[in-house]
Amino acid sequence: MIDSRKFRDVLSAYPTGVCVVAAQGSDGRKHAMVVGSFSSISLDPPLVGFCPAKTSSSWQGIAEVGRFCVSVLGHEQLEYCKRFAASSPDKFAGLSHRSSPGGQPILDGVLAWIDCVTEVVHEVGDHLLVVGRVEQLEKERDTLPLLFFGGKYHKIEDVRG
Template sequence: MNDIPDIDGGTFRRVLGHYPTGVCVVTAAGEDGMPVGMVVGSFTSVSLDPPLVAFFPAKSSGSWPRIAQVGKFCVNVLASDQQPLCRQLAAPGPDKFAGVSHRVSDNGSPILDDVVAWIDCTLHAVHEAGDHYIVLGRVVALEVERPDRPLLFFQGSYGEFSLLQ
C-alpha cells in the first residue's frame, strides 16, 4: 500500500518556482577536446571537508554524459548581465560555444569569461534520484572573477539579486 500521494508535475514546478535558484553553467572539455556545457539551476555547496559541491542534471540531458565521461568539470556562476550567454548555452546543438570567450583551467575545463565565480572539480560520485542524477564534485580550485550580482531564476523568469536597504 502506497500512502504517498501523486504530485502533478505542473503544480510541483509552480510551487518550487517560488524559490529562487542561481544559474550556473557546468563546463568540461569533451573527449574530443571540444568544450561541452550545460546550464543548471540546481547547484549547491555540500561539504567543507572534503570540499564538495553538487548539481542535478536530468537523466535526459545530452550534455551530462559527455561531461561524465571525462570525470572533471567547472561550475561557472553566471552574472546578472549574462542572460544571453545562458540562453545560448542552454540551447541544444553542437555549436553552443560559438563565439563564447573562455580559458582553460589547470584541470582542463573551460572557465567562461566574466563570470561571477568558478569552481573547478573532479567527479566524486553520481547517484540516481528519480529522473535526475545527484552529481558530487570534489573542488580542486575556485575563485571569484567578478564580484557582481548573480543571475537568478525565479517563477519562470531570469532576474537578479538586490540588497535590502
C-alpha cells in the same frame, strides 16, 4: 500523487542561482549545460553538486570527461544562459573563454568558477545527483548573480547594503 505542474509552481517560489557546467574531452570537444540546481554540499572535504536530467545529452558528454568546471553567471549574462540552454553542436563558438587549472572551460567575465573532479553520481528520480570534489576555485567579480525565480530569470536588487 503530486501533480507535476503544481510541484513546479510551488518550487518556483524558491530562487536559485544560475551557472554553466562545462567539460572538455581529450578529443578537444566541449560539453556544457545550464544548471539551476547547483549547491555546496560539504566543506571538509570541499564538495559541490548539481542535478542534471538522466536524459541530458550534455551531461553524457561531461560525464565521460570525469571532471568539470562550474561558471557562476552574473545578472548581465542572460545571453550565456540562453546559449548554453539551447541544443547546439558547438555552444562555445565565437565565445570568449579559457581553461581552468584542470583543463576545463571557464566562461570569461563570470562571477566565480569552481574546478571539480566527479566524485560520485547517484540516480534520484528522473535526475542524477552529481557530486564533485573541488580542486580549485576563484571569485572573479563582486557583482549581482543571475537568478531564476517564478519561472523567469531575474536581477536582484543590491542587498549588500
